[in-house]
Every structure is written in structure tokens, then in C-alpha cells.
Amino acid sequence: MQVNHSHLPHWQTLKLILSSLIVFNFYLNINSDVKYNYSILIEIFDMVLIPMFVFLAAYTSKGISWNNWRAHLAPAFIIYFTFQTVSAITLYFTNNLSLKEYILFPQNGVWFFLAVPIWQSIFLFMPSMMKNKVIGILTILFFSIVMAYISVEYWSDITGFSSIIQYFPFFVMAYFFDDKKIVWMRQKAFYLVPIISILVAMYLALQEKIKLELIQALYINTFISYLLIYILSFITSVFISIAIICISSSSERFVKVSNNALGVYLIHPTICFLLLTGLNWLKLEIGLPLLILLTFLTIFLALYLANNPIIHWFLNPQIRSKR
Numbered sequence: 001m002q003v004n005h006s007h008l009p010h011w012q013t014l015k016l017i018l019s020s021l022i023v024f025n026f027y028l029n030i031n032s033d034v035k036y037n038y039s040i041l042i043e044i045f046d047m048v049l050i051p052m053f054v055f056l057a058a059y060t061s062k063g064i065s066w067n068n069w070r071a072h073l074a075p076a077f078i079i080y081f082t083f084q085t086v087s088a089i090t091l092y093f094t095n096n097l098s099l100k101e102y103i104l105f106p107q108n109g110v111w112f113f114l115a116v117p118i119w120q121s122i123f124l125f126m127p128s129m130m131k132n133k134v135i136g137i138l139t140i141l142f143f144s145i146v147m148a149y150i151s152v153e154y155w156s157d158i159t160g161f162s163s164i165i166q167y168f169p170f171f172v173m174a175y176f177f178d179d180k181k182i183v184w185m186r187q188k189a190f191y192l193v194p195i196i197s198i199l200v201a202m203y204l205a206l207q208e209k210i211k212l213e214l215i216q217a218l219y220i221n222t223f224i225s226y227l228l229i230y231i232l233s234f235i236t237s238v239f240i241s242i243a244i245i246c247i248s249s250s251s252e253r254f255v256k257v258s259n260n261a262l263g264v265y266l267i268h269p270t271i272c273f274l275l276l277t278g279l280n281w282l283k284l285e286i287g288l289p290l291l292i293l294l295t296f297l298t299i300f301l302a303l304y305l306a307n308n309p310i311i312h313w314f315l316n317p318q319i320r321s322k323r
Contacts, residue, residue, distance in 0.1 A: 001139075007040075007183070007187075007250060008179060008183060008186075008250060009186075009245055009248035009249065010249060010250055010251060010252055010255070010258070011022075012258040012259055012261055013251070013252075013255070014052075014058060014244075014248045015040045015261035015262070015265075016251075016254070016257065016261035017248075018049055018052055018261075019264035019265040019268075019299075020264060020295070021045060021049055021262045022047075022049050022265060022268070023264065023268045023295050023298050023299055024270065024291075024292075024295045025042060025045040025049065025294055026269070026272055027298075028041070028042055028045075028291065029042065030276065030286070030291075031286050031287070035287055036290075041135060042074055042249070044200075044204075044240065047111050047233065047236060047237040048241055048244065050109065050112070050179070051170040052241050052244065053112065053265075054112070054119075054167045054168075054171050055171070055173060055174050055241060057112075057119075057171065058171040058173075059174040059177065061116070061120060062174065064120055064124070065124075066124060067276060068159075069117060069121065072116075073117050073226055074317070074319050075116070075316070075317040076116065077193060078114045078317040079110070079113045079266070080110050080111075083107075083108070083110045084106060084312045086270055087108050087269060087270075088102050088107070089106030090269070090273045093273075104158070104161070104282060106250075107162035108266075108271070109265065111160055111161060111163050112140075112163075114161075114169075115167065119164075119168060122168075123175075126140075127265070136178075137175050137176060141173070144165075144168045144172050144229070145231060145234060146167050146227065148165055148166045148168060148169050148234075148251055149230040150165075151163075151165035151166045152166050153226070166235050169234060170237070170241075171236075173238060177257060181188040182245060183232070185246050186246050189246035189247055189277065192242065192246055193243045193246050193247060194242065196239045196243040197243065199240055200236055200240055203232065204236075210229070210232065210319055212230050214228050214229055219308065252281070260303050260307065262306075262310075262315055262316070263302050263303060263305065263306025263312070263315050264303060264306070265301040267306065267311075271298045271301050271305075272294075272298055275294055275297065276290070278292075299302065
């Protein structure tokens with residue numbers, strides 16, 4: 001099967017859409033009434049937005065070498081420490097800043113930029129016979145899911161770096177896919193998307209009953225029962241991600257804007273903090289229409305600021321290596 005790359009999703013545009021939905025999800029979570037009324041939507045966002053970012057990071061860097069890895073290591077640290085420090089400023093103004101919070105708890109998803117080179121190095125260390133065989137990848141996936149469950153249950157309160165372990169299974173999933181498989185899925189989108197939508201809807205509607213049945217069936221071993229529940233949630237996230245990939249646009253029409261997708265991801269927390277502080281000062285009631293307006297305003301401001309040469313450098317640090 002020859003791959004026509006115009007049939008693949010435009011990954012940068014997809015990243016921009018994901019970043020924009022992360023902004024919307026951020027605002028949905030600040031209002032308790034809205035959060036309750038749209039809890040299913042928030043749950044879906046939580047299941048798919050960051051996992052898809054992880055998947056895309058793995059998929060677009062599968063052919064990375066040690067030389068490429070070293071070249072991207074310093075920029076990753078610059079991005080992390082820059083925006084972790086920016087987030088610390090907002091923590092200071094809300095009286096939540098502490099040395100422990102700054103060191104052990106990456107704010108607003110900046111852990112992702114340290115996680116990518118860590119995940120890449122794991123696969124670079126692996127022997128080819130393991131990472132290039134389905135059985136090898138399945139083995140890695142199983143153990144990564146077990147470790148992800150342990151990190152969520154036992155380590156997330158100790159450090160935010162547990163997210164590096166929590167989302168690693170989605171990085172592993174990218175190694176089951178290549179361009180040919182993705183083109184094939186997109187060609188079958190007319191059948192796949194409705195089937196996946198039905199399965200996901202059924203799971204979300206019955207998840208509490210499924211959890212109860214598993215816990216009662218395996219009441220002697222609670223670890224196994226909750227691990228199975230976690231695996232079901234993971235599979236659901238993968239299914240939703242596949243559906244999104246199937247319907248994602250291939251157009252490069254918005255390539256200039258979409259190249260600043262990480263700008264929306266990294267800058268939006270600061271903009272959200274400033275806008276919400278202003279609304280709180282004005283004592284305005286925050287409902288869904290206002291949250292939607294705030295989302296669009298935040299995305300616009302983030303894209304505008306991302307075009308500033310100084311800010312853009314910190315979003316995408318370019319370091320010239322010495323010859």
C-alpha cells in the first residue's frame with residue numbers, strides 16, 4: 001500500500017485543536033455548576049486530550065536517533081524551567097507557592113516537555129528485537145499500564161512527575177501504528193467512527209455498573225479489580241483517539257497558525273489567571289456562554305503572544321551547536 005501523505009492528518013493543526021480544547025476544559029473546571037452539568041464532556045476531555053498529545057509526540061519522533069535526542073534535550077529543559085517559573089509567579093499571588101510545590105509539582109502540564117525525552121530514551125535503549133515486534137510492544141504496554149496505575153494511585157500525591165509514568169502507555173501505543181495503518185483507518189472512518197462512538201457511549205453509561213461488577217467479582221484482590229477498571233479506561237481513551245484521528249483534517253490551510261499550537265498549550269494558564277482575576281474583581285457571574293467567550297479570547301491572545309520573537313524563542317528554543 002503506497003501512502004499518500006496528503007491523506008494523513010495535519011498533525012500541527014490537530015495539536016492546535018487539542019490545545020484549544022485544553023483551554024476550554026480548563027475553564028469548564030473552574031465553575032462547580034458548569035463542571036457538574038458537563039461532567040461527561042470533562043471526563044472525555046481528561047481521557048483524550050493529554051493522551052493524544054503524548055501519542056503525537058511518540059508518533060512524530062519514532063525515527064529519532066541519539067544525536068537528535070541530545071539536540072532536543074536542552075530546549076526541553078529551557079521550556080520546562082521557563083514556564084514552571086511563570087506558573088510559580090501565579091502561585092505566589094494566590095499564596096500557594098512553596099519550594100516543594102515548585103520542585104516536585106510541575107504546573108499546568110509542563111512536565112510533558114521533560115517527559116518526551118525520557119520516553120524517547122527508554123525506546124532508544126531498548127533492543128530492536130523488542131521494540132520492532134508486536135509481542136515485545138505488547139509486553140512493554142502491559143507493564144507500562146501496571147506502572148501507570150500504580151503511579152496514579154500511590155505516587156500522584158507525592159509528586160506531579162508521576163504523570164511521566166502515568167501517560168507512558170500512550171507513548172507506547174504509537175509504536176503499534178504507522179502511516180499505512182492510519183491512512184487505512186481514515187479510509188474506514190465511515191464505519192469506525194460510529195462503532196467507536198457507540199462503544200464509548202455504552203462504556204460511559206455503564207462504567208459505574210462495570211466497576212461495581214468487577215469489584216464484587218474480584219473482591220479478594222482489589223488491586224486486580226481496580227487495575228482492570230484502569231485498563232478499560234485506557235482502552236476507551238485509545239478508541240476515542242482513533243476516532244479523532246479518523247476525522248482530523250489533512251488541510252494545511254491553517255499551517256501558519258497551527259505552528260503556534262504549543263504557544264496555546266503553554267501560555268494559556270497565565271492568560272486564564274489574569275482574565276479570571278479580572279472577572280473576580282468585577283464580581284461577574286461565570287456561566288457557560290462567558291466561558292466559551294473566555295476560551296476564544298484566551299486562544300487569540302496566546303496565538304498573538306506566541307508570535308512575539310522573544311516569547312516564541314522560549315516556546316521553541318533554538319540552540320546552535322558548536323562545531
